[in-house]
Amino acid sequence: MLLPTDHALIKATEAGLPLSPDPYGELARRLGCSRAEVLGRLAGxxxxxxxxxxxxxxxxxxxxVTANGMSVWDIADEAVAEIGPRIGALAAVSHCYRRPRHLPHWRYNVFAMVHGVSSDEVIGKVAEIARLIGPAARAHEVLFSKRILKKTGLRLAARPAA
Amino acid sequence: MITLTATDRIIINGLQGGFPLSERPYADAADMLGISEGELIERLAALVAAGAVSRFGPLWNSEEMGGAVCLAAMAVPAERFEAVAEQVNRHPEIAHNYERGHELNMWFVISSLDPERITSTAAAIEAETGLKVWLMPKEEEFFVGFRVEV
Incomplete structure (x- = not known):
């Protein structure tokens, strides 16, 4: 869990780390603590x-890297713990989660967002994942987004007053 | 698309994590990449300014910030698609909503600081549209190695 002081740290790094030789020292000065405290908290x-x-x-x-497809996989429940981390570790995969099935309507229990420069590249990478998993993946599909219907940023912390 | 220098590629490919926690982290990272501290700082500033890099710094795990997020999907009849999209999007708890090529053709993210708003928002959408909202909460996250190679 986050400590109250972490929110100040989130806010102070929202725009990024200071681009100067001693960025943690600069953060410490802004937050009124020591560089060692900033480093210790970041490590934690x-x-x-x-x-x-x-x-x-x-x-x-x-x-x-503009194409992305949501690949969804039906993987035996007892194999997910072993296979999930292997999918997540791939460079092309930005999110990888286990989610509930909704049988009989929805059989897929592992979701992996796959990115590439084109939808063909995404399809190729999904095929590579299928080879990597082998028969433990009983079925899979790729859902490409056809249209963004709504997109509002999820903000992590309030922006400082402009 | 942005034109990158050879140094930019080294920085983007080599520094998507593992930035040192030290007194002179840019100098330490630059050593690792085989460039100078000044060059690293200057190119990072230029890459952020050009928009090739969204940010340089910590990537926070948004779930640790509090609040709840849940993926949801609906199978919306084609002739009602636009009207249902409006009904769904009207809820402020809906952050993202995508049309996807599948029988489940509408996929959205419900987020709220109050976890109970996830189920109440889904119930409200079901009542308004008469369509089933399939909730697909994250049950486990697998280590992610996502890297953009340029």
């Missing part, structure tokens, strides 16, 4: 998974 947040990683967050649309 990475360990608990509250921070997924620190680095470049590419704008994949600007970089031409």
């Amino acid at each position: 947040l990475i360990e608990t998974g509250a921070i997924r990683r620190i680095g470049v967050i590419p704008n994949h649309y600007a970089l031409g």
Whole structure:
């Protein structure tokens, strides 16, 4: 769980890390604490998974990686724990989750969002995943988005007053 | 599309995680990438300004921020699709909504700070549209290695 002081840290890094040689020292000055405290807290947040990683967050649309397909997989319940992490670890997969089936209407229990420069590339990557999983995947499909009907940003923290 | 220099590619491909927690992290990361600290800072600023990089910094796990998020899907008859999209989108709890090529042709994300709003929003949409809303909550997340290669 996040501590109250973490919200100040989220807000201070919302636009990114300071692009200066001592970014953690600069954050510490803004937050009124020491660099060691900032480093310790960031290390803790990475360990608990509250921070997924620190680095470049590419704008994949600007970089031409514009196609994505939601691949859905029917994987035997007892095999999911072994296979799920292998799908998630692939470079082309941005999200990978186990979700409930809704039988008989919906048989798929693993969802993996697959990205590429074209829908053909996405289809090729899904075929690679199918080979990787083998017969444990009893069926799969790729659902391409045809149209965005609504998109509002999920905000993590309130923007500072402009 | 943005034209990248060879150094930009090294930075984007090499720094999608693992930025050091140290006193001079840009210098340490630059060493790893085989470039200089000044070059790394300057190119990161340029890549963010050009929009090739959305941000440089921590990627927070939004679920740790509190609140609940749930994927949901509906099978909407083609002749009612636009009207149902409006009915669904009218709810402020709907963050994203996509038309997808499948019998379940409308996929949206319900999010709220109050977890009970997930089921109450789904129930409201069912009452308004007379269509079943299939809730597909995340039961487990698998480690994600997503990297954009440029």
